[in-house]
Amino acid sequence: MTAIEELVEKSQLTTKPDMKSGDTVRVHVKVREGDKERIQIFEGIVIGMHRGGIRASFTVRKVSFGQGVERIFPLHSPTIAKVDIVRSAQVRRAKLYFLRNLKGKAARMKETKRTTT
C-alpha cells in the first residue's frame, strides 16, 4: 500500500488547521453556481474527526432555526477553501455524538484557551 500512499495520495493531501472535537469552526466551502464560484460558510461544532489518509473527514454540527444540522466534510477536499477555528471547548471524548440529544443550555461547553503552535 505504500505506493498508493506515497505516489497517489500524498500529492492530494492539504494542510488544514489542527482542529479537534469540541472546536467551533467556520468552514469556507466553495460553491459553484453556473460558471460563478462563491464561498459559503458553515459554522458549527466539530463533533468528530475521522482518520484515514486521503479519506479523512470531519463532522460539523450546528443548530439552525432550532433544527440540528450536521455536515460531513472530506478533510482534503479541494472545495474547502479554509477552516477557521473560532473557539475551542474542553471535551473529554473524541466523538461528541451525545450533543445530538442535548439542546440549549445543556449543550454548552466550557471554553479552553488554545495554545497556538
Place this chain on the structure above:
Amino acid sequence: MVNGIIGKKVGMTQVFGADGVVAPVTVLKAGPCVIAQVKTAGTDGYESVQLGLVEAKPKKENKPSQGHFKKAGVPATRVRREVTLKAGGDAVKAGDQVNASIFAEGERVDVIGTSRGKGFQGVVKRHHFAGGRMSHGSMFHRAPGSIGASSYPSRVVKGMRMGGHMGNKQITVRNLKIVRIDLENNLVLIEGSVPGGPNAVVVIRKAIAAKPIRIAQVEPVKKKGKK
C-alpha cells in the same frame, strides 16, 4: 501500436476531481512490458503480440522460456499475456518496450483479470437465490429448493444452478475510465474496481466497445428573487 498492457493491482484509494467530486480508483502498476513475440497471420493465423511484464526482481526462468526470450533479445519475464494489435498502427517488432503511454487520461479501457477465489459457495451467494426467511418457523433458509420434479422431467436438467466453486476465474470488466496516468512510476488510476486482490496480474486493454464519455451538465444559473 499494441492495444493493451500487463499490470499488477496495487490497491484502491480515492481521488478528488477539481470540482470536489470524489472518484473511487484502483491503482494499477502497468508495465513496463516488452514484446516477446509478434504473431502474424502468415505464421500463426492471426495477428497479435505476446507481452512480458518486466519486474523489479526477475524470477529465474527455465531454459525453454529463456530461449524464447533470447529470440526477441530481451531478458526473460515470468508474466506473459497476449494482446491484439491496433489495425493500421505502427509496426511493432520483438524486443520493443511498451508502457502506459499507449493510453490517454479519460480513455475507456477493459480490465481482464482473475477474480478472488471464494471456495465452495451455496446458491444464495453464488447465484443470488433469494433463500427463505431465517425465523418465524421457517424451515427453509439457504437451500436451493427443488431441482427437478419427480414425475416430469424426473431428472435434473443440465445447467441447473447449484452450489459449487466460486471465483478464481477470468473476469473482464469493461468500459472503465482512466482517471490519471503517472508515466514516471508506471501507475494507471482506473475508476472503479478490477478483479483480483493486491498484486493480481491484470491485462488493461483499450475498450472494445467504448462507451461515450459523458460530460457533466452545467447547472443553469438560478434567477434570483423568484421562488
